[in-house]
Amino acid sequence: MFEQLGLIGCGLMGGSFALALKRAGLVRRVVGYSKSPLTLSRARALGVIDVEAPSALLAVSGADLVLLALPVAATEDTFKAVRHLLGAQALLMDVGSTKADVVAAARRTLGAHLPQFVPAHPIAGKEVAGIEHADADLYRGCQVILTPLPETAPQQSARAQQLWQALGAQVRLMDAQDHDAAYAAVSHLPHLLAFAAVNALGQQRAGRQWLELAGPGFRDFSRIAASDPVIWRDILQANAAEVLAQSRQFRAALDALEAAMQHSDGSALQKLIAHASALRSQWQPASGATAPDSIFAPCTKPPSSTCPP
Amino acid sequence: MFEQLGLIGCGLMGGSFALALKRAGLVRRVVGYSKSPLTLSRARALGVIDVEAPSALLAVSGADLVLLALPVAATEDTFKAVRHLLGAQALLMDVGSTKADVVAAARRTLGAHLPQFVPAHPIAGKEVAGIEHADADLYRGCQVILTPLPETAPQQSARAQQLWQALGAQVRLMDAQDHDAAYAAVSHLPHLLAFAAVNALGQQRAGRQWLELAGPGFRDFSRIAASDPVIWRDILQANAAEVLAQSRQFRAALDALEAAMQHSDGSALQKLIAHASALRSQWQPASGATAPDSIFAPCTKPPSSTCPP
Numbered sequence: 227m228f229e230q231l232g233l234i235g236c237g238l239m240g241g242s243f244a245l246a247l248k249r250a251g252l253v254r255r256v257v258g259y260s261k262s263p264l265t266l267s268r269a270r271a272l273g274v275i276d277v278e279a280p281s282a283l284l285a286v287s288g289a290d291l292v293l294l295a296l297p298v299a300a301t302e303d304t305f306k307a308v309r310h311l312l313g314a315q316a317l318l319m320d321v322g323s324t325k326a327d328v329v330a331a332a333r334r335t336l337g338a339h340l341p342q343f344v345p346a347h348p349i350a351g352k353e354v355a356g357i358e359h360a361d362a363d364l365y366r367g368c369q370v371i372l373t374p375l376p377e378t379a380p381q382q383s384a385r386a387q388q389l390w391q392a393l394g395a396q397v398r399l400m401d402a403q404d405h406d407a408a409y410a411a412v413s414h415l416p417h418l419l420a421f422a423a424v425n426a427l428g429q430q431r432a433g434r435q436w437l438e439l440a441g442p443g444f445r446d447f448s449r450i451a452a453s454d455p456v457i458w459r460d461i462l463q464a465n466a467a468e469v470l471a472q473s474r475q476f477r478a479a480l481d482a483l484e485a486a487m488q489h490s491d492g493s494a495l496q497k498l499i500a501h502a503s504a505l506r507s508q509w510q511p512a513s514g515a516t517a518p519d520s521i522f523a524p525c526t527k528p529p530s531s532t533c534p535p
Numbered sequence: 536m537f538e539q540l541g542l543i544g545c546g547l548m549g550g551s552f553a554l555a556l557k558r559a560g561l562v563r564r565v566v567g568y569s570k571s572p573l574t575l576s577r578a579r580a581l582g583v584i585d586v587e588a589p590s591a592l593l594a595v596s597g598a599d600l601v602l603l604a605l606p607v608a609a610t611e612d613t614f615k616a617v618r619h620l621l622g623a624q625a626l627l628m629d630v631g632s633t634k635a636d637v638v639a640a641a642r643r644t645l646g647a648h649l650p651q652f653v654p655a656h657p658i659a660g661k662e663v664a665g666i667e668h669a670d671a672d673l674y675r676g677c678q679v680i681l682t683p684l685p686e687t688a689p690q691q692s693a694r695a696q697q698l699w700q701a702l703g704a705q706v707r708l709m710d711a712q713d714h715d716a717a718y719a720a721v722s723h724l725p726h727l728l729a730f731a732a733v734n735a736l737g738q739q740r741a742g743r744q745w746l747e748l749a750g751p752g753f754r755d756f757s758r759i760a761a762s763d764p765v766i767w768r769d770i771l772q773a774n775a776a777e778v779l780a781q782s783r784q785f786r787a788a789l790d791a792l793e794a795a796m797q798h799s800d801g802s803a804l805q806k807l808i809a810h811a812s813a814l815r816s817q818w819q820p821a822s823g824a825t826a827p828d829s830i831f832a833p834c835t836k837p838p839s840s841t842c843p844p
Binding site: 299349350351353368369371398407408409411412413415416417418419420421422423424425426427428429430432433435436437439440441442443444445446447448449450451452453454455456458459462463466469470472473475476478479480482483484487488490492495496497498499500501502503505506507509511 | 608658659660662677678680707716717718720721722724725726727728729730731732733734735736737738739741742744745746748749750751752753754755756757758759760761762763764765767768771772775778779781782784785787788789791792793796797799801804805806807808809810811812814815816818820
């Protein structure tokens with residue numbers, strides 16, 4: 227049980243965390259800060275936060291749990307802004323989709339508070355952003371990757387694990403660099419490709435007309451192209467080297483498919499498609515599980531449709 | 536009302552058509568043919584077809600409605616195999632995802648029967664193939680593109696429209712070449728990209744491990760990569776020129792995004808993502824509608840989840 231969550235950033239991710247924590251009865255009070263006054267007052271009107279803080283620093287003041295839920299490039303400045311009032315026992319987390327850059331920012335700024343920081347990346351989201359889409363079930367049944375530093379205090383790392391498990395998530399521990407390599411492949415590159423595919427339609431004269439003809443395949447393939455531009459600008463910049471390396475792998479695989487098409491080599495083409503089809507058919511998204519030994523209240527609701535099996 | 540549907544190909548598309556027609560009370564008898572005896576007997580056991588035909592020719596014999604539901608490359612040989620017993624009044628359709636090649640095959644083979652052929656492409660499907668996934672609701676609420684030839688008899692074209700509308704689909708008429716250009720952009724290229732993205736993971740040592748970390752974004756983006764290899768080999772080969780042209784457009788859009796990443800040009804990157812995000816957010820899949828003046832029984836059930844709004 228936490229006394230006070232200091233929530234910095236009141237968007238989909240942060241708002242959903244606050245709602246989930248409240249519903250689970252794991253926090254007494256949520257003090258929120260957003261650089262947008264409109265978002266902040268909306269967060270309070272929606273009951274996501276209890277108190278509007280006039281600054282990030284004041285949201286952190288008195289908090290025993292602090293969550294940064296911001297575009298990743300804002301992490302370093304936010305650490306600088308809040309470190310002076312961060313309580314010595316508070317658990318500090320983020321929810322950024324890249325981890326090596328966030329860890330580097332923490333090392334540069336947190337000083338004696340570094341052991342309190344447990345970098346987190348919940349594998350959840352929607353293609354819509356904003357506090358009005360905050361959902362207490364967003365993290366239920368999803369994976370949450372934690373990338374603690376060697377300096378992270380083991381008891382803070384354990385608290386972070388138990389907290390996410392209490393929200394219905396399945397927790398994995400990883401090295402930050404390994405995390406960034408993996409998510410470049412399974413998340414950041416797919417977003418980049420979806421952005422490119424939609425822009426390719428937009429740049430053609432008939433593109434908008436063609437869009438009217440698109441069906442459920444296009445709908446699902448392109449869903450992530452509707453993601454938030456600032457959040458994804460930051461992710462693609464923070465993890466550019468890994469994403470560009472994955473794009474080279476992708477282009478090689480695309481080249482192979484196109485070569486088979488150009489040479490009318492049906493057998494090679496079928497083999498390449500069969501390989502993709504088999505790999506994708508066998509794949510199952512990781513399902514969440516609640517650790518039975520959680521010190522927090524156990525989850526009883528079934529997984530939501532946000533990340534179904 | 537049709538007396539007899541001659542169904543050639545008892546997979547997801549053909550089986551769903553037969554089930555939908557039966558449920559709507561629009562056909563008295565379904566005679567099916569599959570080159571796989573196992574599939575054929577399963578189709579009968581599942582009640583999708585009433586009679587097993589020993590050949591495509593015999594499935595067509597006596598039919599006043601004939602549907603080819605095969606990988607598109609099999610169209611020409613099938614036309615040759617069945618034309619001798621095709622009744623003079625029968626309506627002949629296919630469900631292929633490419634249309635110019637199917638029209639060319641019809642011109643080369645159907646002779647005096649050419650006016651009976653109404654090429655059709657229902658924008659429906661699942662990432663799973665096979666008769667066991669046949670679904671009477673597959674076409675409900677979906678678009679069906681018809682690409683009649685100048686030689687197509689207007690009354691056959693009208694029957695085809697009314698038939699698909701009676702199954703709950705929204706019918707559009709298009710030129711076959713225009714169809715292939717549009718679907719290269721909104722369907723065939725997305726499939727090619729999804730195949731390449733999954734193969735890119737498969738070709739890396741850590742790929743399978745990374746897949747365990749993938750979430751709902753990857754799930755939706757890559758769903759179509761699980762599609763049937765033979766069907767998609769044929770589609771990509773039949774429409775290779777258009778698909779390769781769309782891939783060049785896509786690569787140009789990807790180049791622009793990567794250039795912004797390489798130059799750490801956050802403003803350009805954000806602008807490119809914002810363009811994709813806005814275009815995709817505004818997009819809505821076309822919803823089906825039943826024409827009120829259909830001569831067939833009107834549909835009363837709401838659209839299924841197969842191609843939701």
